[in-house]
Amino acid sequence: MKINKKILTQAYEIMIKIRVIEENIAKEFKENKILSFLHLSIGQEACAVGVALGIKKKDIFFGNHRSHAHYLAKNGNLSKMIYEIFGDKRGCCKGFGGSMHMLDKKVNFLGSVPILGSSLPIASGIAMGEKHLNNKRLTTVFIGDGSAEEGSFYETINLAGLYKLPLMVVIEDNKYAVESDNVKRKVSGYNLGGLVKKGFNTLYNRVDGQNFTKVFEATNQMRRDILKKNCVGVLHLDCLRFAKHSGHEISFKDQNAKYRKKEFLEIQKKDPLNIVRRDLIKLGLKRKHITKFENTIKKKYNSFFYKVFKSIKLRKI
Numbered sequence: 001m002k003i004n005k006k007i008l009t010q011a012y013e014i015m016i017k018i019r020v021i022e023e024n025i026a027k028e029f030k031e032n033k034i035l036s037f038l039h040l041s042i043g044q045e046a047c048a049v050g051v052a053l054g055i056k057k058k059d060i061f062f063g064n065h066r067s068h069a070h071y072l073a074k075n076g077n078l079s080k081m082i083y084e085i086f087g088d089k090r091g092c093c094k095g096f097g098g099s100m101h102m103l104d105k106k107v108n109f110l111g112s113v114p115i116l117g118s119s120l121p122i123a124s125g126i127a128m129g130e131k132h133l134n135n136k137r138l139t140t141v142f143i144g145d146g147s148a149e150e151g152s153f154y155e156t157i158n159l160a161g162l163y164k165l166p167l168m169v170v171i172e173d174n175k176y177a178v179e180s181d182n183v184k185r186k187v188s189g190y191n192l193g194g195l196v197k198k199g200f201n202t203l204y205n206r207v208d209g210q211n212f213t214k215v216f217e218a219t220n221q222m223r224r225d226i227l228k229k230n231c232v233g234v235l236h237l238d239c240l241r242f243a244k245h246s247g248h249e250i251s252f253k254d255q256n257a258k259y260r261k262k263e264f265l266e267i268q269k270k271d272p273l274n275i276v277r278r279d280l281i282k283l284g285l286k287r288k289h290i291t292k293f294e295n296t297i298k299k300k301y302n303s304f305f306y307k308v309f310k311s312i313k314l315r316k317i
């Protein structure tokens with residue numbers, strides 16, 4: 001499916017929603033209002049939204065430790081996510097899970113699992129069930145580049161490939177596992193695409209994860225190929241996390257991120273929201289209308305967040 005104004009505007013709204021909600025969550029984390037760890041998706045919104053809009057509503061999602069964007073992109077219940085993060089019993093997991101354990105069956109978001117790599121076999125099991133029920137549903141599982149180094153990744157694409165399961169593994173490659181970069185972690189010449197494509201004879205595509213349109217189109221194509229050819233697919237998205245690995249720090253100043261100082265200035269130039277804005281202009285939307293739209297959406301989700309937040313009775317430690 002080709003991109004059009006309607007899809008791009010919808011994507012822009014969801015991406016702004018994720019950004020605004022996470023910025024507010026970050027503010028409250030700084031004030032010690034959240035008892036669990038916090039991994040923000042800020043900077044990586046185009047991956048979650050591009051994949052979510054590129055599949056079908058009936059398809060299934062699994063997330064990881066950094067899944068606010070996956071949950072919201074799949075249209076998970078926003079108030080229940082906010083309640084969950086703050087440990088309120090009205091949360092999507094009754095407040096027991098927090099930021100890293102979210103689930104919303106109504107929208108087929110079957111869970112975020114923070115133990116790296118562990119969602120892969122769970123997602124394969126679900127994909128096997130779907131195949132036997134002949135539901136023509138795709139199961140998508142998001143992992144990071146660090147998690148793609150876990151044995152479970154290779155076991156999964158082998159076994160799911162053997163059983164021809166309708167499974168798409170999305171790798172959000174932000175180049176870091178905590179503060180350890182790709183180069184330090186891998187043998188020289190490590191070629192993930194080659195391993196997946198040639199080594200495991202698996203469908204593989206690598207695109208710019210900062211660009212919503214590219215992610216959307218690649219997802220759409222991969223979904224069709226997986227269901228038509230009865231095979232597993234790996235979608236490799238190059239992306240940039242603006243936030244610190246864990247915690248509330250988003251800006252360069254706050255972050256004091258020595259491990260990627262030079263790179264961070266470049267990162268800011270690839271804001272996925274700006275890329276969608278630019279594409280909307282290319283499709284003929286007027287700048288002043290886009291600005292008005294942005295302000296309306298920001299206001300809407302800022303007030304939504306604080307309405308829900310104010311109703312929460314925070315737990316005492």
Ligand SMILES: Cc1ncc(C[n+]2csc(CCOP(=O)(O)OP(=O)(O)O)c2C)c(N)n1
Pocket residue numbers: 065066114115116117143144145146147148172174176177178245
């Ligand atoms: C099995 C396991 N080992 C270690 C951790 C601690 N841990 C949480 S996130 C993370 C880094 C993950 O990196 P990556 O998969 O690239 O995802 P990103 O955080 O970059 O999104 C680590 C080591 C964990 N959750 N599970």
Ligand SMILES: [Mg+2]
Pocket residue numbers: 144145146172173174175176177178
């Ligand atoms: Mg990573």
